[in-house]
Amino acid sequence: MSHDSVDKLVKMANQIGKFFVAQKHPEGVASMTDHLKKFWNPRMREAIIAHVDHGGAGLDPIAIEAVKRLGQRAGAAASGLRPGEGGADG
Amino acid sequence: MTLIKETDYGTPESKSEKLVTLTIDGKSVTVPEGTSIMRAAMEIGTEIPKLCAADSIKSFGSCRLCVIEVEGRNGTPASCTTPVAPGISVKTQTPRLAAIRRGVMELYISDHPLDCLTCAANGDCELQDMAGAVGLRDVRYGYDGANHVFARNNGEVNFDWKPKDESNPYFSYDPSKCIVCNRCVRACEEVQGTFALTISGRGFDSRVSPGMDEAFMESECVSCGACVQACPTATLIEKSVIAIGQPEHSSVTTCAYCGVGCTFKAEMRGEEVVRMVPWKDGKANHGHSCIKGRFAYGYAQHGDRILNPMIRESIDQPWRVVSWDEAIGFAADRLKAAQEKYGKNSVGVITSSRCTNEESFLVQKLARQGFRNNNTDTCARVCHSPTGYGLAQAFGTSAGTQDFDSVDDADVILVMGANPTDAHPVFGSRMKKRLREGAKLIVIDPRRIDLVRSPHIEADYHLPLRPGANVAMVTALAHVIVTENLVNLDFVKSRCDWDEYQEWAEFVSLPKNSPEAMQETLGVPAADVRAAARLYATGGNAAIYYGLGVTEHAQGSTTVMGIANLAMATGNLGRRGVGVNPLRGQNNVQGSCDMGSFPHELPGYRHISNDAARQAFEKDWGVALDPEPGLRIPNMFDAAIEGAFKGLYVQGEDILQSDPDTRHVSRALANMDIVIVQDLFLVETANYAHVFLPGATFLEKDGTFTNAERRIQRVTKVMSPKNGYADWEVTQLLANKLGLNWNYTDASQIMDEIARLTPSFAGVSFKRLEEVGSLQWPVNADSPDGMPIMHINGFARGKGKFVVTEYVPTDEKVGPRFPLLLTTGRILSQYNVGAQTRRTENSQWHPEDMLEIHPHDAEDRGVRDGDWVRVASRAGETTLRAKITDRVAPGVVYTTFHHPTTQANVVTTDNSDWATNCPEYKVTAVQVSTTNGPTDWQHQYRELTAQSRRIASTIDAAE
Ligand code: SF4
Ligand code: SF4
Ligand code: SF4
């Protein structure tokens, strides 16, 4: 993904984080992970996970935490895809 | 098929529960107290002659044709103004009554031109009918004396005569035929609520006149057609009837414009539409209409319509007209090639909220079953996706809670970010009626919409908040409700999650959320916010109506949840007169969402990761479905710019004009290998298309639309599709070329499949709809007749969910470079991107988009009314003409986006709602300055458009 797109994802993730950080019930991080899982396409999820793997510059703490949890959950599923199919490339 | 004629009962229905029994012409009849004798007679099939009465308006008692005798009472009272009484005995025909009636008719006819044979209303004129009904055989008075019929009397100018008013493009007014029955005046007041007509003069001199003796087009008239329908003569009549003649058959169909979903009788002569007349039994509109549905259907015959498929290798080439087979083959090959080269997720579809449920269903099915991905989205993404998300979170259903009729029981109406009189006109009229009856009104909108002050209506509170401050507003209102102990604790305790409520109450009570602390952010005096909150919480049944001014923001979803919080905290849910009501923009926004057009959910709002739901579809469709959510529209564009998204099939939606940040969208489209546009016209998006598949209008196909009240209604084919196929058939051609082997032969079979696979539609079928007229989902075993009001005994999700709504200022902040906030909206006569309405006479009302600017801001910039101004944001700039008005607050400018040359979306940015990516159309920081004319971009764009619309073939594209 280009810088441009990653910047956009960072911005979107932070926006989501600002909503969930205010929610105590249920816990904000878990809700945010769930939100990303439900509404973000695998392509976007992988890009943000990769960004966090590289330090997650620009992301708010709740967003980093939520994406980390997402990475733990998504890892297995994503690796099953052939290149050019599903997540990474399409 | 015959011409549908509804019964006119003469006077409105009485709502009383007390019943009264009386005798009419020896027959006993029992009716609610307050019913007129005229109506009671009609209930048993006795039609008392009448001229000035109609059941859509209150009785007036002026013509005296409807006289009756009541045993034991003196005189001959008018049956339209005399209520029933227990035990009375009424006679509707006696020699005395017959003589009175003939006398009345004789007077009318003596001042009426006797050109019945050549009159456009011949065959549909109540004056004619009554002359027949009362047995009028001769007229003793001639035209020698004073009359309104002739321009000259014996060579002298007749000052009583007035010329025809032909100023309105859709109907004409011929004063010489007016019988001064006042029906039009009352229709304009009571049904439409515009008060454009008056009777000027008295006695013999009296005549109907729009405004102060103005022409219709110069008056306040909004061309809704209510007066034309009410007129018993040819005085007010559709020009199309004058041109074509009286219709011979009709079918009921649904308006294809806004989310009100008015039903109409399409009155036909052969395959030609004579006129569209609002259907009295329509549950959404009850016989009323607006200018769009009533008159603006001429685009269907417009010369710009493309009727043959076209293709081109690349977008710099001219279009080539080809056969359907070649076009579909070309499209399918390119889609397959893209998937082979770039992966299965490199292509997707966009459905339209203008298309039918059946069409949307098939398009998402094409993506899921054919492309094997979930890259399907709908233009509802850019308008009401936050409604879907927010209401599902709060209540468990992605839909409004009430039917429209519920407004009749509302005591307080809160309108937020919606402009019903322009964008949902027929519901706007209903709302105004209730307001004139005394309901209180709170308007939360940056702009002084018409509703704030209109004839006989004045908002109790107008809170003109700064664009972008919606969440701060709902939270401040909640602060007042909680801290002043106005919460309905019984409701909250029994119906909502108590822990979540407490957290929410604690949050909104924080001092930082008080109207005083928020005053700066809101730009509204704290005292007004407090008073409005008190009124909402304590004024009786309180209903919230909201629109795109709520959803199209960076915090759109948060505001929707904040609105739900307010309704739950005050117990304003689960009965008539209350609720949370999203006013949907396009006709089938609700339906396109219901039909699984979103990339994360299957029809009926079941998440794609839900195994049970997915398996049901897999079994039916015989393929494995991808359990991961697909790309949303903005994500598709981003992926396209990255080079990972290469093919798009767009049905009936002009994404290039309607989506924000036009340059970004055009870059994305230009990067694709195959863009297929299915539409009526070469819309802006078609500039970037390789395949153009001509679409059909709503008059040319069968299907259903679902309006803002979840009401499913039939769309009926009244003429053969000029392009050859209904839109669902075109999708089927493409699907079959991709090897899917679909075999639908009728739209009803698609609905059967929807019903089979979608629990909330289980009981819906075309047959059922034809029997009952309409159904409000859910229609299932628990509610076989549908559900007008939801959440009566509990929320769909169980306990109502309170959500903390922290205000986060948008990134679109004003600063020295961009000191003004631009917000966008719509106008009555035009619809969305205007592709249809601009191709009708409606453009006479709104020929161009204007920039509304406050006098102070205009003066600072040396802008005069009507000047060309440049509007620049960080995304781009455009030019349009300025209109100076104090309807907008200082610091705020406003425009509509109905015209492609305006390019308002060149200016809007790619900011979007955090939860759904619904674009933030309603807030853009801009600068405004004077200029001489269009920008370079506008010039270039015009050239590009001309270039890309070239058609290289001798076969003519349209008639
Ligand atoms: S068309 Fe509608 S607004 Fe115009 S005068 Fe008639 S009723 Fe009134
Ligand atoms: S214009 Fe028609 S409805 Fe109005 S007063 Fe004259 S006859 Fe009656
Ligand atoms: S545009 Fe809306 S209000 Fe007007 S006729 Fe159509 S559905 Fe009714």
Ligand code: FES
């Ligand atoms: S219809 Fe009753 S007075 Fe005219």
